[in-house]
Amino acid sequence: MENRNVPFFTPFGVGLSSREGTNLKVAIIGASGHGIFVLEGLRRKPNISATLAGLAPGSEGESITALAEACHADGLCPALYEDYRRMLDEQTPDVVAVNPFFCDHEKITLELLERRIHVFAEKPLALTLEGLARLREAYTRSGVHLGCMLNMRYEPALRAAYNAVRSGAVGDVRLVHAQKSYKLGRRPEFFRQRATFGGLIPWVGSHAIDLIASMSGQRFVSVYAAHSTRNNRGHGELEVSASCLFRMSNEVTGTAGIDYLRPSAAPSHEDDRLRVAGTKGVIEVRDRKTILLNSTGVSELEPDASTSLFGDFMDEVQGTGQSLVSTEEAFINTEAALLARQSADSGKIVFF
Amino acid sequence: MENRNVPFFTPFGVGLSSREGTNLKVAIIGASGHGIFVLEGLRRKPNISATLAGLAPGSEGESITALAEACHADGLCPALYEDYRRMLDEQTPDVVAVNPFFCDHEKITLELLERRIHVFAEKPLALTLEGLARLREAYTRSGVHLGCMLNMRYEPALRAAYNAVRSGAVGDVRLVHAQKSYKLGRRPEFFRQRATFGGLIPWVGSHAIDLIASMSGQRFVSVYAAHSTRNNRGHGELEVSASCLFRMSNEVTGTAGIDYLRPSAAPSHEDDRLRVAGTKGVIEVRDRKTILLNSTGVSELEPDASTSLFGDFMDEVQGTGQSLVSTEEAFINTEAALLARQSADSGKIVFF
Numbered sequence: 186m187e188n189r190n191v192p193f194f195t196p197f198g199v200g201l202s203s204r205e206g207t208n209l210k211v212a213i214i215g216a217s218g219h220g221i222f223v224l225e226g227l228r229r230k231p232n233i234s235a236t237l238a239g240l241a242p243g244s245e246g247e248s249i250t251a252l253a254e255a256c257h258a259d260g261l262c263p264a265l266y267e268d269y270r271r272m273l274d275e276q277t278p279d280v281v282a283v284n285p286f287f288c289d290h291e292k293i294t295l296e297l298l299e300r301r302i303h304v305f306a307e308k309p310l311a312l313t314l315e316g317l318a319r320l321r322e323a324y325t326r327s328g329v330h331l332g333c334m335l336n337m338r339y340e341p342a343l344r345a346a347y348n349a350v351r352s353g354a355v356g357d358v359r360l361v362h363a364q365k366s367y368k369l370g371r372r373p374e375f376f377r378q379r380a381t382f383g384g385l386i387p388w389v390g391s392h393a394i395d396l397i398a399s400m401s402g403q404r405f406v407s408v409y410a411a412h413s414t415r416n417n418r419g420h421g422e423l424e425v426s427a428s429c430l431f432r433m434s435n436e437v438t439g440t441a442g443i444d445y446l447r448p449s450a451a452p453s454h455e456d457d458r459l460r461v462a463g464t465k466g467v468i469e470v471r472d473r474k475t476i477l478l479n480s481t482g483v484s485e486l487e488p489d490a491s492t493s494l495f496g497d498f499m500d501e502v503q504g505t506g507q508s509l510v511s512t513e514e515a516f517i518n519t520e521a522a523l524l525a526r527q528s529a530d531s532g533k534i535v536f537f
Numbered sequence: 538m539e540n541r542n543v544p545f546f547t548p549f550g551v552g553l554s555s556r557e558g559t560n561l562k563v564a565i566i567g568a569s570g571h572g573i574f575v576l577e578g579l580r581r582k583p584n585i586s587a588t589l590a591g592l593a594p595g596s597e598g599e600s601i602t603a604l605a606e607a608c609h610a611d612g613l614c615p616a617l618y619e620d621y622r623r624m625l626d627e628q629t630p631d632v633v634a635v636n637p638f639f640c641d642h643e644k645i646t647l648e649l650l651e652r653r654i655h656v657f658a659e660k661p662l663a664l665t666l667e668g669l670a671r672l673r674e675a676y677t678r679s680g681v682h683l684g685c686m687l688n689m690r691y692e693p694a695l696r697a698a699y700n701a702v703r704s705g706a707v708g709d710v711r712l713v714h715a716q717k718s719y720k721l722g723r724r725p726e727f728f729r730q731r732a733t734f735g736g737l738i739p740w741v742g743s744h745a746i747d748l749i750a751s752m753s754g755q756r757f758v759s760v761y762a763a764h765s766t767r768n769n770r771g772h773g774e775l776e777v778s779a780s781c782l783f784r785m786s787n788e789v790t791g792t793a794g795i796d797y798l799r800p801s802a803a804p805s806h807e808d809d810r811l812r813v814a815g816t817k818g819v820i821e822v823r824d825r826k827t828i829l830l831n832s833t834g835v836s837e838l839e840p841d842a843s844t845s846l847f848g849d850f851m852d853e854v855q856g857t858g859q860s861l862v863s864t865e866e867a868f869i870n871t872e873a874a875l876l877a878r879q880s881a882d883s884g885k886i887v888f889f
Contacts, residue, residue, distance in 0.1 A: 356768075357767075357768060359765065359767065359768065359777070359778040359796065359798060360778045360780060360794055360796055360798065362714070362716070362780075362792075362794050364714070364812070366814065366819070407884070409761035409782055409886065410782075411782065411784050411788070411790045413711065413788035413789075413790075415709075415711065415787070415788050416708075416709060416711065416816040425711070426711040426712045426788075426790065426814070427790070428712060428714075428782055428790035428791070428792045429782070430761055430762075430763065430780050430781070430782040430792065432763050432884075435767070436763070436765035436767050436778075437765075438763045438765075438778065438779070438780035439780070440714075440780045440782065440792045440794060442712055442714050442792060442812070442814075444711065444712055444814050446711060446712065446814040446815065446816065446819065447819065447830075448817070448818050448819065448830055448831050448832060449832070450830075450831070450832050450833065450834050451830055451835075452834075452835065456819075460716070460794070462718065462778070462794075462796050462798040463798065464768040464798065465800070466800050467718070467798065467799065467800065467808075478799075478800055478802075478803055479800050479802070480800060480801070480802050481802065482802050482804075483803075483804065532759070532784075532886075533886070534761065534884075534885070534886055
């Protein structure tokens with residue numbers, strides 16, 4: 186909470202002292218994904234004028250208690266609703282963050298786009314290709330901004346890697362390997378059905394897929410993937426291990442290893458890694474450190490925590506900045522995740 | 538050369554004082570792979586009685602100068618021949634190491650099997666499935682031992698990982714990722730043609746494939762792979778990057794990243810890595826260290842350098858021990874490498 190301006194309270198939330206634009210009303214629907222990014226964004230951008238006006242569940246049986254408590258801990262007091270439609274009608278928010286059960290991302294995002302409300306949506310944007318196509322169409326018609334919680338782009342060590350790769354530090358990228366490994370613990374009930382959860386590859390793998398696309402700068406050509414529910418410790422249909430191989434344009438390849446196999450005794454929840462090998466060097470991220478190896482030898486790069494995912498999205502909405510993750514990239518990411526899942530389900534190569 | 542007994546010279550080489558069995562005559566054909574393993578094995582097993590009797594090229598235009606010099610540096614003076622058949626006739630070796638241009642592995646191994654000579658062959662055993670089938674048949678008929686230079690099984694850090702995995706330290710293995718990354722430098726002329734080199738996946742990838750098979754303890758089910766010759770700095774048909782995804786039995790998956798992209802300024806020639814994730818822990822090898830993470834937290838395992846690849850093969854020949862890499866595993870490894878190459882060439886999944 187360092188460098189945070191003192192908030193002033195409003196009936197429905199907290200306004201933050203502003204240097205730019207008008208006060209934007211923000212609401213959150215759901216508390217099953219990363220609604221917390223909204224709080225982080227507000228905390229880290231005290232110069233944006235935003236009010237967290239409301240919070241409501243997005244799915245049948247979803248609890249918002251933990252997120253409401255996190256709001257309070259941050260000095261934010263959004264009005265709490267049972268029915269998000271009533272919240273939208275009464276609060277008329279400018280921007281809504283969407284993170285219900287994953288099966289409801291699409292439906293709620295679609296409704297918001299149709300209401301011409303800017304959406305900050307959890308990934309994957311949809312759990313079916315048909316749903317994704319509906320979203321694309323609605324987005325095109327809407328004229329509003331659609332952001333996506335592909336937050337790894339903002340992880341400071343990964344962002345440093347991205348900056349270096351884009352500035353040519355490893356030459357032309359040829360191979361990317363991304364690892365996502367989490368502790369399983371006890372996951373919520375809705376993780377146990379494909380219908381509500383969507384699958385390990387779309388949920389956890391989306392981040393690895395985003396790294397493969399953004400680091401390589403190439404288009405997806407095809408994917409072959411495999412996943413397994415074995416040893417998921419009573420988690421029903423939840424896959425706990427997966428591997429993907431993406432062929433990209435220009436004969437670049439990207440692989441992803443995705444699992445919930447990180448031992449509970451591990452020092453951190455996740456073990457996210459990245460390796461990008463190019464014609465002039467190799468860059469790696471592990472343990473939140475960025476290591477570049479090129480013609481000048483080995484160096485550690487400074488993490489880049491200059492902006493936040495939600496902060497940048499708010500800037501985009503206000504016309505004063507741009508998110509690192511474009512809406513088009515978010516659509517492509519969801520498509521890639523769904524096609525990888527399809528490959529893993531069918532055992533067949535899927536072409537883009 | 539620590540702990541080495543003082544050699545006594547013979548007309549054709551060096552005999553080592555013995556505690557076991559009869560003196561075995563060893564010869565080397567070719568100097569394009571890892572004939573050096575023979576020297577290492579002799580150096581590390583002063584108690585085996587072996588004479589390095591001869592050295593000859595195995596391929597048209599192959600130079601054996603560097604290997605002959607390495608022999609001399611080790612105090613070994615094999616008779617040098619131009620024609621390996623003459624060497625075989627004159628020296629009648631008991632064991633022959635085969636490491637000519639990779640296109641000649643099969644032909645020479647086949648000839649040795651037919652002559653009933655024990656063979657210590659470079660991988661891949663053959664560059665075609667038909668050639669591999671011929672070898673299998675000849676091996677079955679021969680009654681001799683066939684070892685294979687899949688030396689990563691003997692890398693002390695990887696061997697420590699293998700011991701731990703096999704003793705259940707990570708529970709059931711679910712995911713394996715192996716990385717092989719080398720500096721390209723200037724490779725010999727025969728690396729520039731598929732016909733003589735065989736491809737990046739069979740040559741370098743064989744090791745990653747061996748790790749996937751041995752660490753998982755599973756059978757290969759299918760493979761999807763991609764490789765590319767882009768940016769190979771004038772090396773003709775030589776691929777310099779590749780990715781493979783193997784589906785294994787029991788829904789285990791293994792991925793491999795293989796490249797010649799390691800920058801020349803890197804502190805070591807290779808950057809070999811392994812990650813094995815199981816139901817009870819994760820084991821990793823990098824920078825020649827073995828790190829185990831399981832319910833007791835993080836620990837570094839002692840490297841296991843207890844025996845050597847060629848030393849164990851000699852024990853196997855003498856009936857006093859066994860190689861860590863069985864002949865059957867070597868056949869399966871070559872098959873897997875050739876099918877992965879076929880997948881990369883064709884863009885299709887290949888089933889085992």
